[in-house]
Amino acid sequence: MPVKPERGETRRAAYTMIELMLVVMIILLSSMIAIPSFVRSFRGARLRASARSVVMTHRHARSLAVLHQKHVAILFDTEKNLLELVVAKSSGGQASQFRFLDHAGPAGGGESVNVEAESLRYLAQNIRMTEFVLGEEDQDIDGIYYVNYYPSGGCDKFSFRLVDERGRHVRIKADPHSGNITAKEK
Numbered sequence: 001m002p003v004k005p006e007r008g009e010t011r012r013a014a015y016t017m018i019e020l021m022l023v024v025m026i027i028l029l030s031s032m033i034a035i036p037s038f039v040r041s042f043r044g045a046r047l048r049a050s051a052r053s054v055v056m057t058h059r060h061a062r063s064l065a066v067l068h069q070k071h072v073a074i075l076f077d078t079e080k081n082l083l084e085l086v087v088a089k090s091s092g093g094q095a096s097q098f099r100f101l102d103h104a105g106p107a108g109g110g111e112s113v114n115v116e117a118e119s120l121r122y123l124a125q126n127i128r129m130t131e132f133v134l135g136e137e138d139q140d141i142d143g144i145y146y147v148n149y150y151p152s153g154g155c156d157k158f159s160f161r162l163v164d165e166r167g168r169h170v171r172i173k174a175d176p177h178s179g180n181i182t183a184k185e186k
Helices: 017-068
Strands: 072-077 082-090 114-122 128-134 144-149 158-163 169-174 181-185
Touching: 017 072, 017 082, 017 114, 017 144, 017 158, 017 169, 017 181, 128 144, 144 158
Parallel strands: none
Antiparallel strands: 072 082, 072 144, 082 114, 128 158, 158 169, 169 181
């Protein structure tokens, strides 16, 4: 039989002050360890998100070119940190056959090519596009670089770096024959 407490005597289940202080100390120590890694991870997230935007825009451009059998291009605006995907809607002659943006606009000065913006993507804040290396020397117009995509699935050769404010960077590189793209963080 259980023993009944005597009159006036009650037993309470409670935590002591030492136990509560110990729990608080454990929480503080674990947060001191975890917070710096969260901050580093968040800083790197903008760079990785921008790299993903470039890769996804590249894949989208390649898919549009192949599926719709149209010439497509990505414009890389380094001042606005903007990627613009454009599609050739109608043109005649040689421009519809090969490198349609080389014949359009102020740089080409040649025949007119009707292009339509398919999508716009801005890179994350404080991310810059630098060190462009393109297949042709004349694939830039006042800080806007462009890459052509072909109905065969290929694209112009290109590579560049995305750099954040702390100097970390991702090298983006595309193979012109296969159209595959790689993004390596350094």
